[in-house]
Amino acid sequence: MAELVDIANLIRMAEESKAAFRTLSNSSNEARSIVLEHLSDSLVNNNHTILEANKEDYSTAKANGMSDAMLDRLLLDSSRLQAIAKDLKNISKLDDPIGETIETRLMDNGLSLEKRRVPLGVIASIYESRPNVTVDISALCLKSGNTCLMRGGSESINSNLALVDAIHSSLLEAGLPQSAVQYISNPDRSLVTELLGLKDHVDLLIPRGGDSLIRFVSENASMPVVTGGIGVCHTYVDAGADIDMARAIIINAKVQRPTVCNALDTILVHTKIAPQLLPLLGKDLSEHQVELHCDQSSLEILRATSPDIILKEAVHEDWGKEFLSLVAAVKIVDSVDSAIDHIAIYGSGHSDAIVTEDNESAVRFLNEVDSCAVYLNASTRFTDGAEFGMGAEVGISTQKFHARGPMGLRELTSYKWLIRGTGQIRG
Amino acid sequence: MAELVDIANLIRMAEESKAAFRTLSNSSNEARSIVLEHLSDSLVNNNHTILEANKEDYSTAKANGMSDAMLDRLLLDSSRLQAIAKDLKNISKLDDPIGETIETRLMDNGLSLEKRRVPLGVIASIYESRPNVTVDISALCLKSGNTCLMRGGSESINSNLALVDAIHSSLLEAGLPQSAVQYISNPDRSLVTELLGLKDHVDLLIPRGGDSLIRFVSENASMPVVTGGIGVCHTYVDAGADIDMARAIIINAKVQRPTVCNALDTILVHTKIAPQLLPLLGKDLSEHQVELHCDQSSLEILRATSPDIILKEAVHEDWGKEFLSLVAAVKIVDSVDSAIDHIAIYGSGHSDAIVTEDNESAVRFLNEVDSCAVYLNASTRFTDGAEFGMGAEVGISTQKFHARGPMGLRELTSYKWLIRGTGQIRG
Secondary structure, three states, rough: OOOOOOOHHHHHHHHHHHHHHHHHHOOHHHHHHHHHHHHHHHHOOOOOHHHHHHHHHHHHHHHHHOOHHHHHHHOOOHHHHHHHHHHHHHHOOOOOOOOOOOEEEEEOOOEEEEEEEEEEEEEEEEEOOOHHHHHHHHHHHHHHOOOOEEEHHHHEEEEHHHHHHHHHHHHHHHHHHHHEEEEEOOOHHHHHHHHHHHOOOOOOOEEEEEEEHHHHHHHHHOOOEEEEEOEEEEEEEOOOOOOHHHHHHHHHHHOOOOOOOOOOOEEEEEEHHHHHHHHHHHHHHHHHEEEEEEEEEHHHHHHHOOOEEEEOOOHHHOOOOOOOOEEEEEEEEEHHHHHHHHHHHOOOOOOEEEEOOOOOHHHHHHOOOOOEEEEEEOOHHOOOOOOOEEEEOOEEEOOOOOOEEEEOHHEEEEEEEEEEEEEEEOO | OOOOOOHHHHHHHHHHHHHHHHHOOOOHHHHHHHHHHHHHHHHHHHHHHHHHHHHHHHHHHHHHOHHHHHHHHHOOHHHHHHHHHHHHHHHHHOOOOOOOOOEEEEOOOOEEEEEEEEOOEEEEEEOOOOOHHHHHHHHHHHOOHHHHHHHHHHHHHHHHHHHHHHHHHHHHHHOOOOOHHHEOOOOOHHHHHHHHEEEEEEEEEEOOOOOHHHHHHHHOOOOOEEOEOOEEEEEEEEOOOOOOHHHHHHHHHHHHOOOOOOOOOEEEEEEOOOOOOOOOHHHHHHHOEEEEEEOOOOOOOOHHOOOOOOEEEHHHHHHHOOOOEEEEEEEEEHHHHHHHHHHHHHOOOOOOEEEEOOOOHHHHHHHHHHOOOOEEEEEEOOOOOOOOOOOOOEEEOOOOOOEEEEEEEHEEEEEEEEEEEEEEOOO
């Protein structure tokens, strides 16, 4: 068990992270990829310590009355470690994001400008629960030449420390500094507040967790923060939709995994298609025990046609609510404009979809809905780094600044301008 | 004279800015460019009101004892308005940054992903003194489909309001909402604090001004902030430098405009070239009344060879200091490594240069110095939006997050993911 981290230690760790960054940012893609390969192998071949540590967390959490859903998120077993190991191999094989020439310009005075992609620096993350996040964040930071300072939830402390030990061994084998990945093991929340003040040491802070953690971090951090994770997701079924496609998309977006940010919250239905669609949807969703909070018009149709579904009259708070459960709001709208307006008012800029065969409606929705992911004829559940081909994600940004949507390797980079001259001076 | 803005008004303005953004973000490049063309013409043909307003600011400032340098920054005359008008024509002709497809991906499940460039949203700026900043910020925001809320210094209030009137007329002529550009006319600082809290309305805040303004804004803003403007700029003369080139670059970087952020602050000289370079540099810089704060070794050489220059022994605070005047620090280093280390410790991540004919030193310096602009054989004075071909700049970012270096049109954009499917659901 690692020593507790106090405030003086935290500053020392941040300084070591900054020093390690100079090494990492000038290391080769080969060296950085080898760390992930080693780590991947060790999670498969040498997982006894990690599984033992996870057992300890699991039994403590169970004794403390953690819910079954949360216990399942906490659990590591051989097959889950194998899945993590496979993700690591995939990330290690992704193109090196570092050193890419994004743009070149030759100015009239002969100066040659190169805009080159570089790592961001020291990335701190405060997150909750799932231990695989420890590996995802470390792997994406290392592959992109960044260093990281992590602090996970106290319920997974032993699992996280065992995983970080494995990461340290892999760094050592690859000849890179172990301080490139560091874990803050103190459960005391005052240390988080201290971390939020280290703007001279930390270049970016990524909180992952519930609404209150995100809000606390974004209100108190002195450095840039990527906020996200809150998804009030709409699916709009246009007059020109294929009804069976709309049904399949809505069921998937609502029930496949209702507790995550890209799950469906509000169904908007064009008035022309509502009489056909809603009775079928009522039947579909009742089979999955979904409860619907309906506006007056949709309530009338559903009450008359869907005896098995749980219906409530929607209250104002239902619009713009992230349900994170088997509940959805339903509203009938008279046009694609009304759907776009509703999303502009109540959306959270995460993921919104239109189902339609009509090209004009599709183009208007895709152009005008201002969210990080806007879908035509697909489930909003795809907003995810792995699904977008990024290997994994450090989080999903719903802000427009720096990165939007799933954040993979490239979203952990910055750039610098290199200017080559032959003695140019400014007149 | 416009009405004063109170807090209720400020929130209303921010809401109008957000509403105008929906129009702007879906407007054509033609409409947005026409605003700048109209404005350009009106600054040349119809400048009486603006010049009168500027005279009022100027005489008030003079009566209040403003320094000549500051008065010069405040002054507008026909030729300065013509220069601003010319910049506007240039910006209007730049490629449309909006709508560009940055990247496409076709996933194995048939989903087609498009990463498309979009405007950022509502951009607020708090700035000081020079009235041309009002036009620069408005023009770059409008061309890139953003709306802006501006608050300039109280000393230029009449000039700024007259310029904003001209912008409003141009917006009206182009059929775009006047609320796309709004000016906060209340001199009360409490309103600034209020503005910093409007994170649900303002997507980005850009402070431009002195150190204390930048610090106040970045510590108190609830929305993302681009910080910058502080430049501790180094020029390192390597053993393999062309001595005459080094002299020309150093003189230019130090004396051509010493009060700006990209002016030279510290001269680092390789020990092998110091005995030849420093006596010549002492002579050069003494002709421009430059004062040098020297480490022990450089002080000995300069004392022995340069009777005319003002010399002081450097104190610790001289390293990492932005002088903003005809003062520079001088240090002799034994290698390119020592130069890179010195800049890592004392630099501000703005602009740093190496002068050398040696390729290995050049590559190491360009790769390893972690600043927004790293120069080989050129003056650091070129770090500027116009010099980088961006037409103008809303500021220079020294942070690594989102944008680095001069911020022009593209740096005022975000992106969104458009995902087109044929009924895909997640398994």
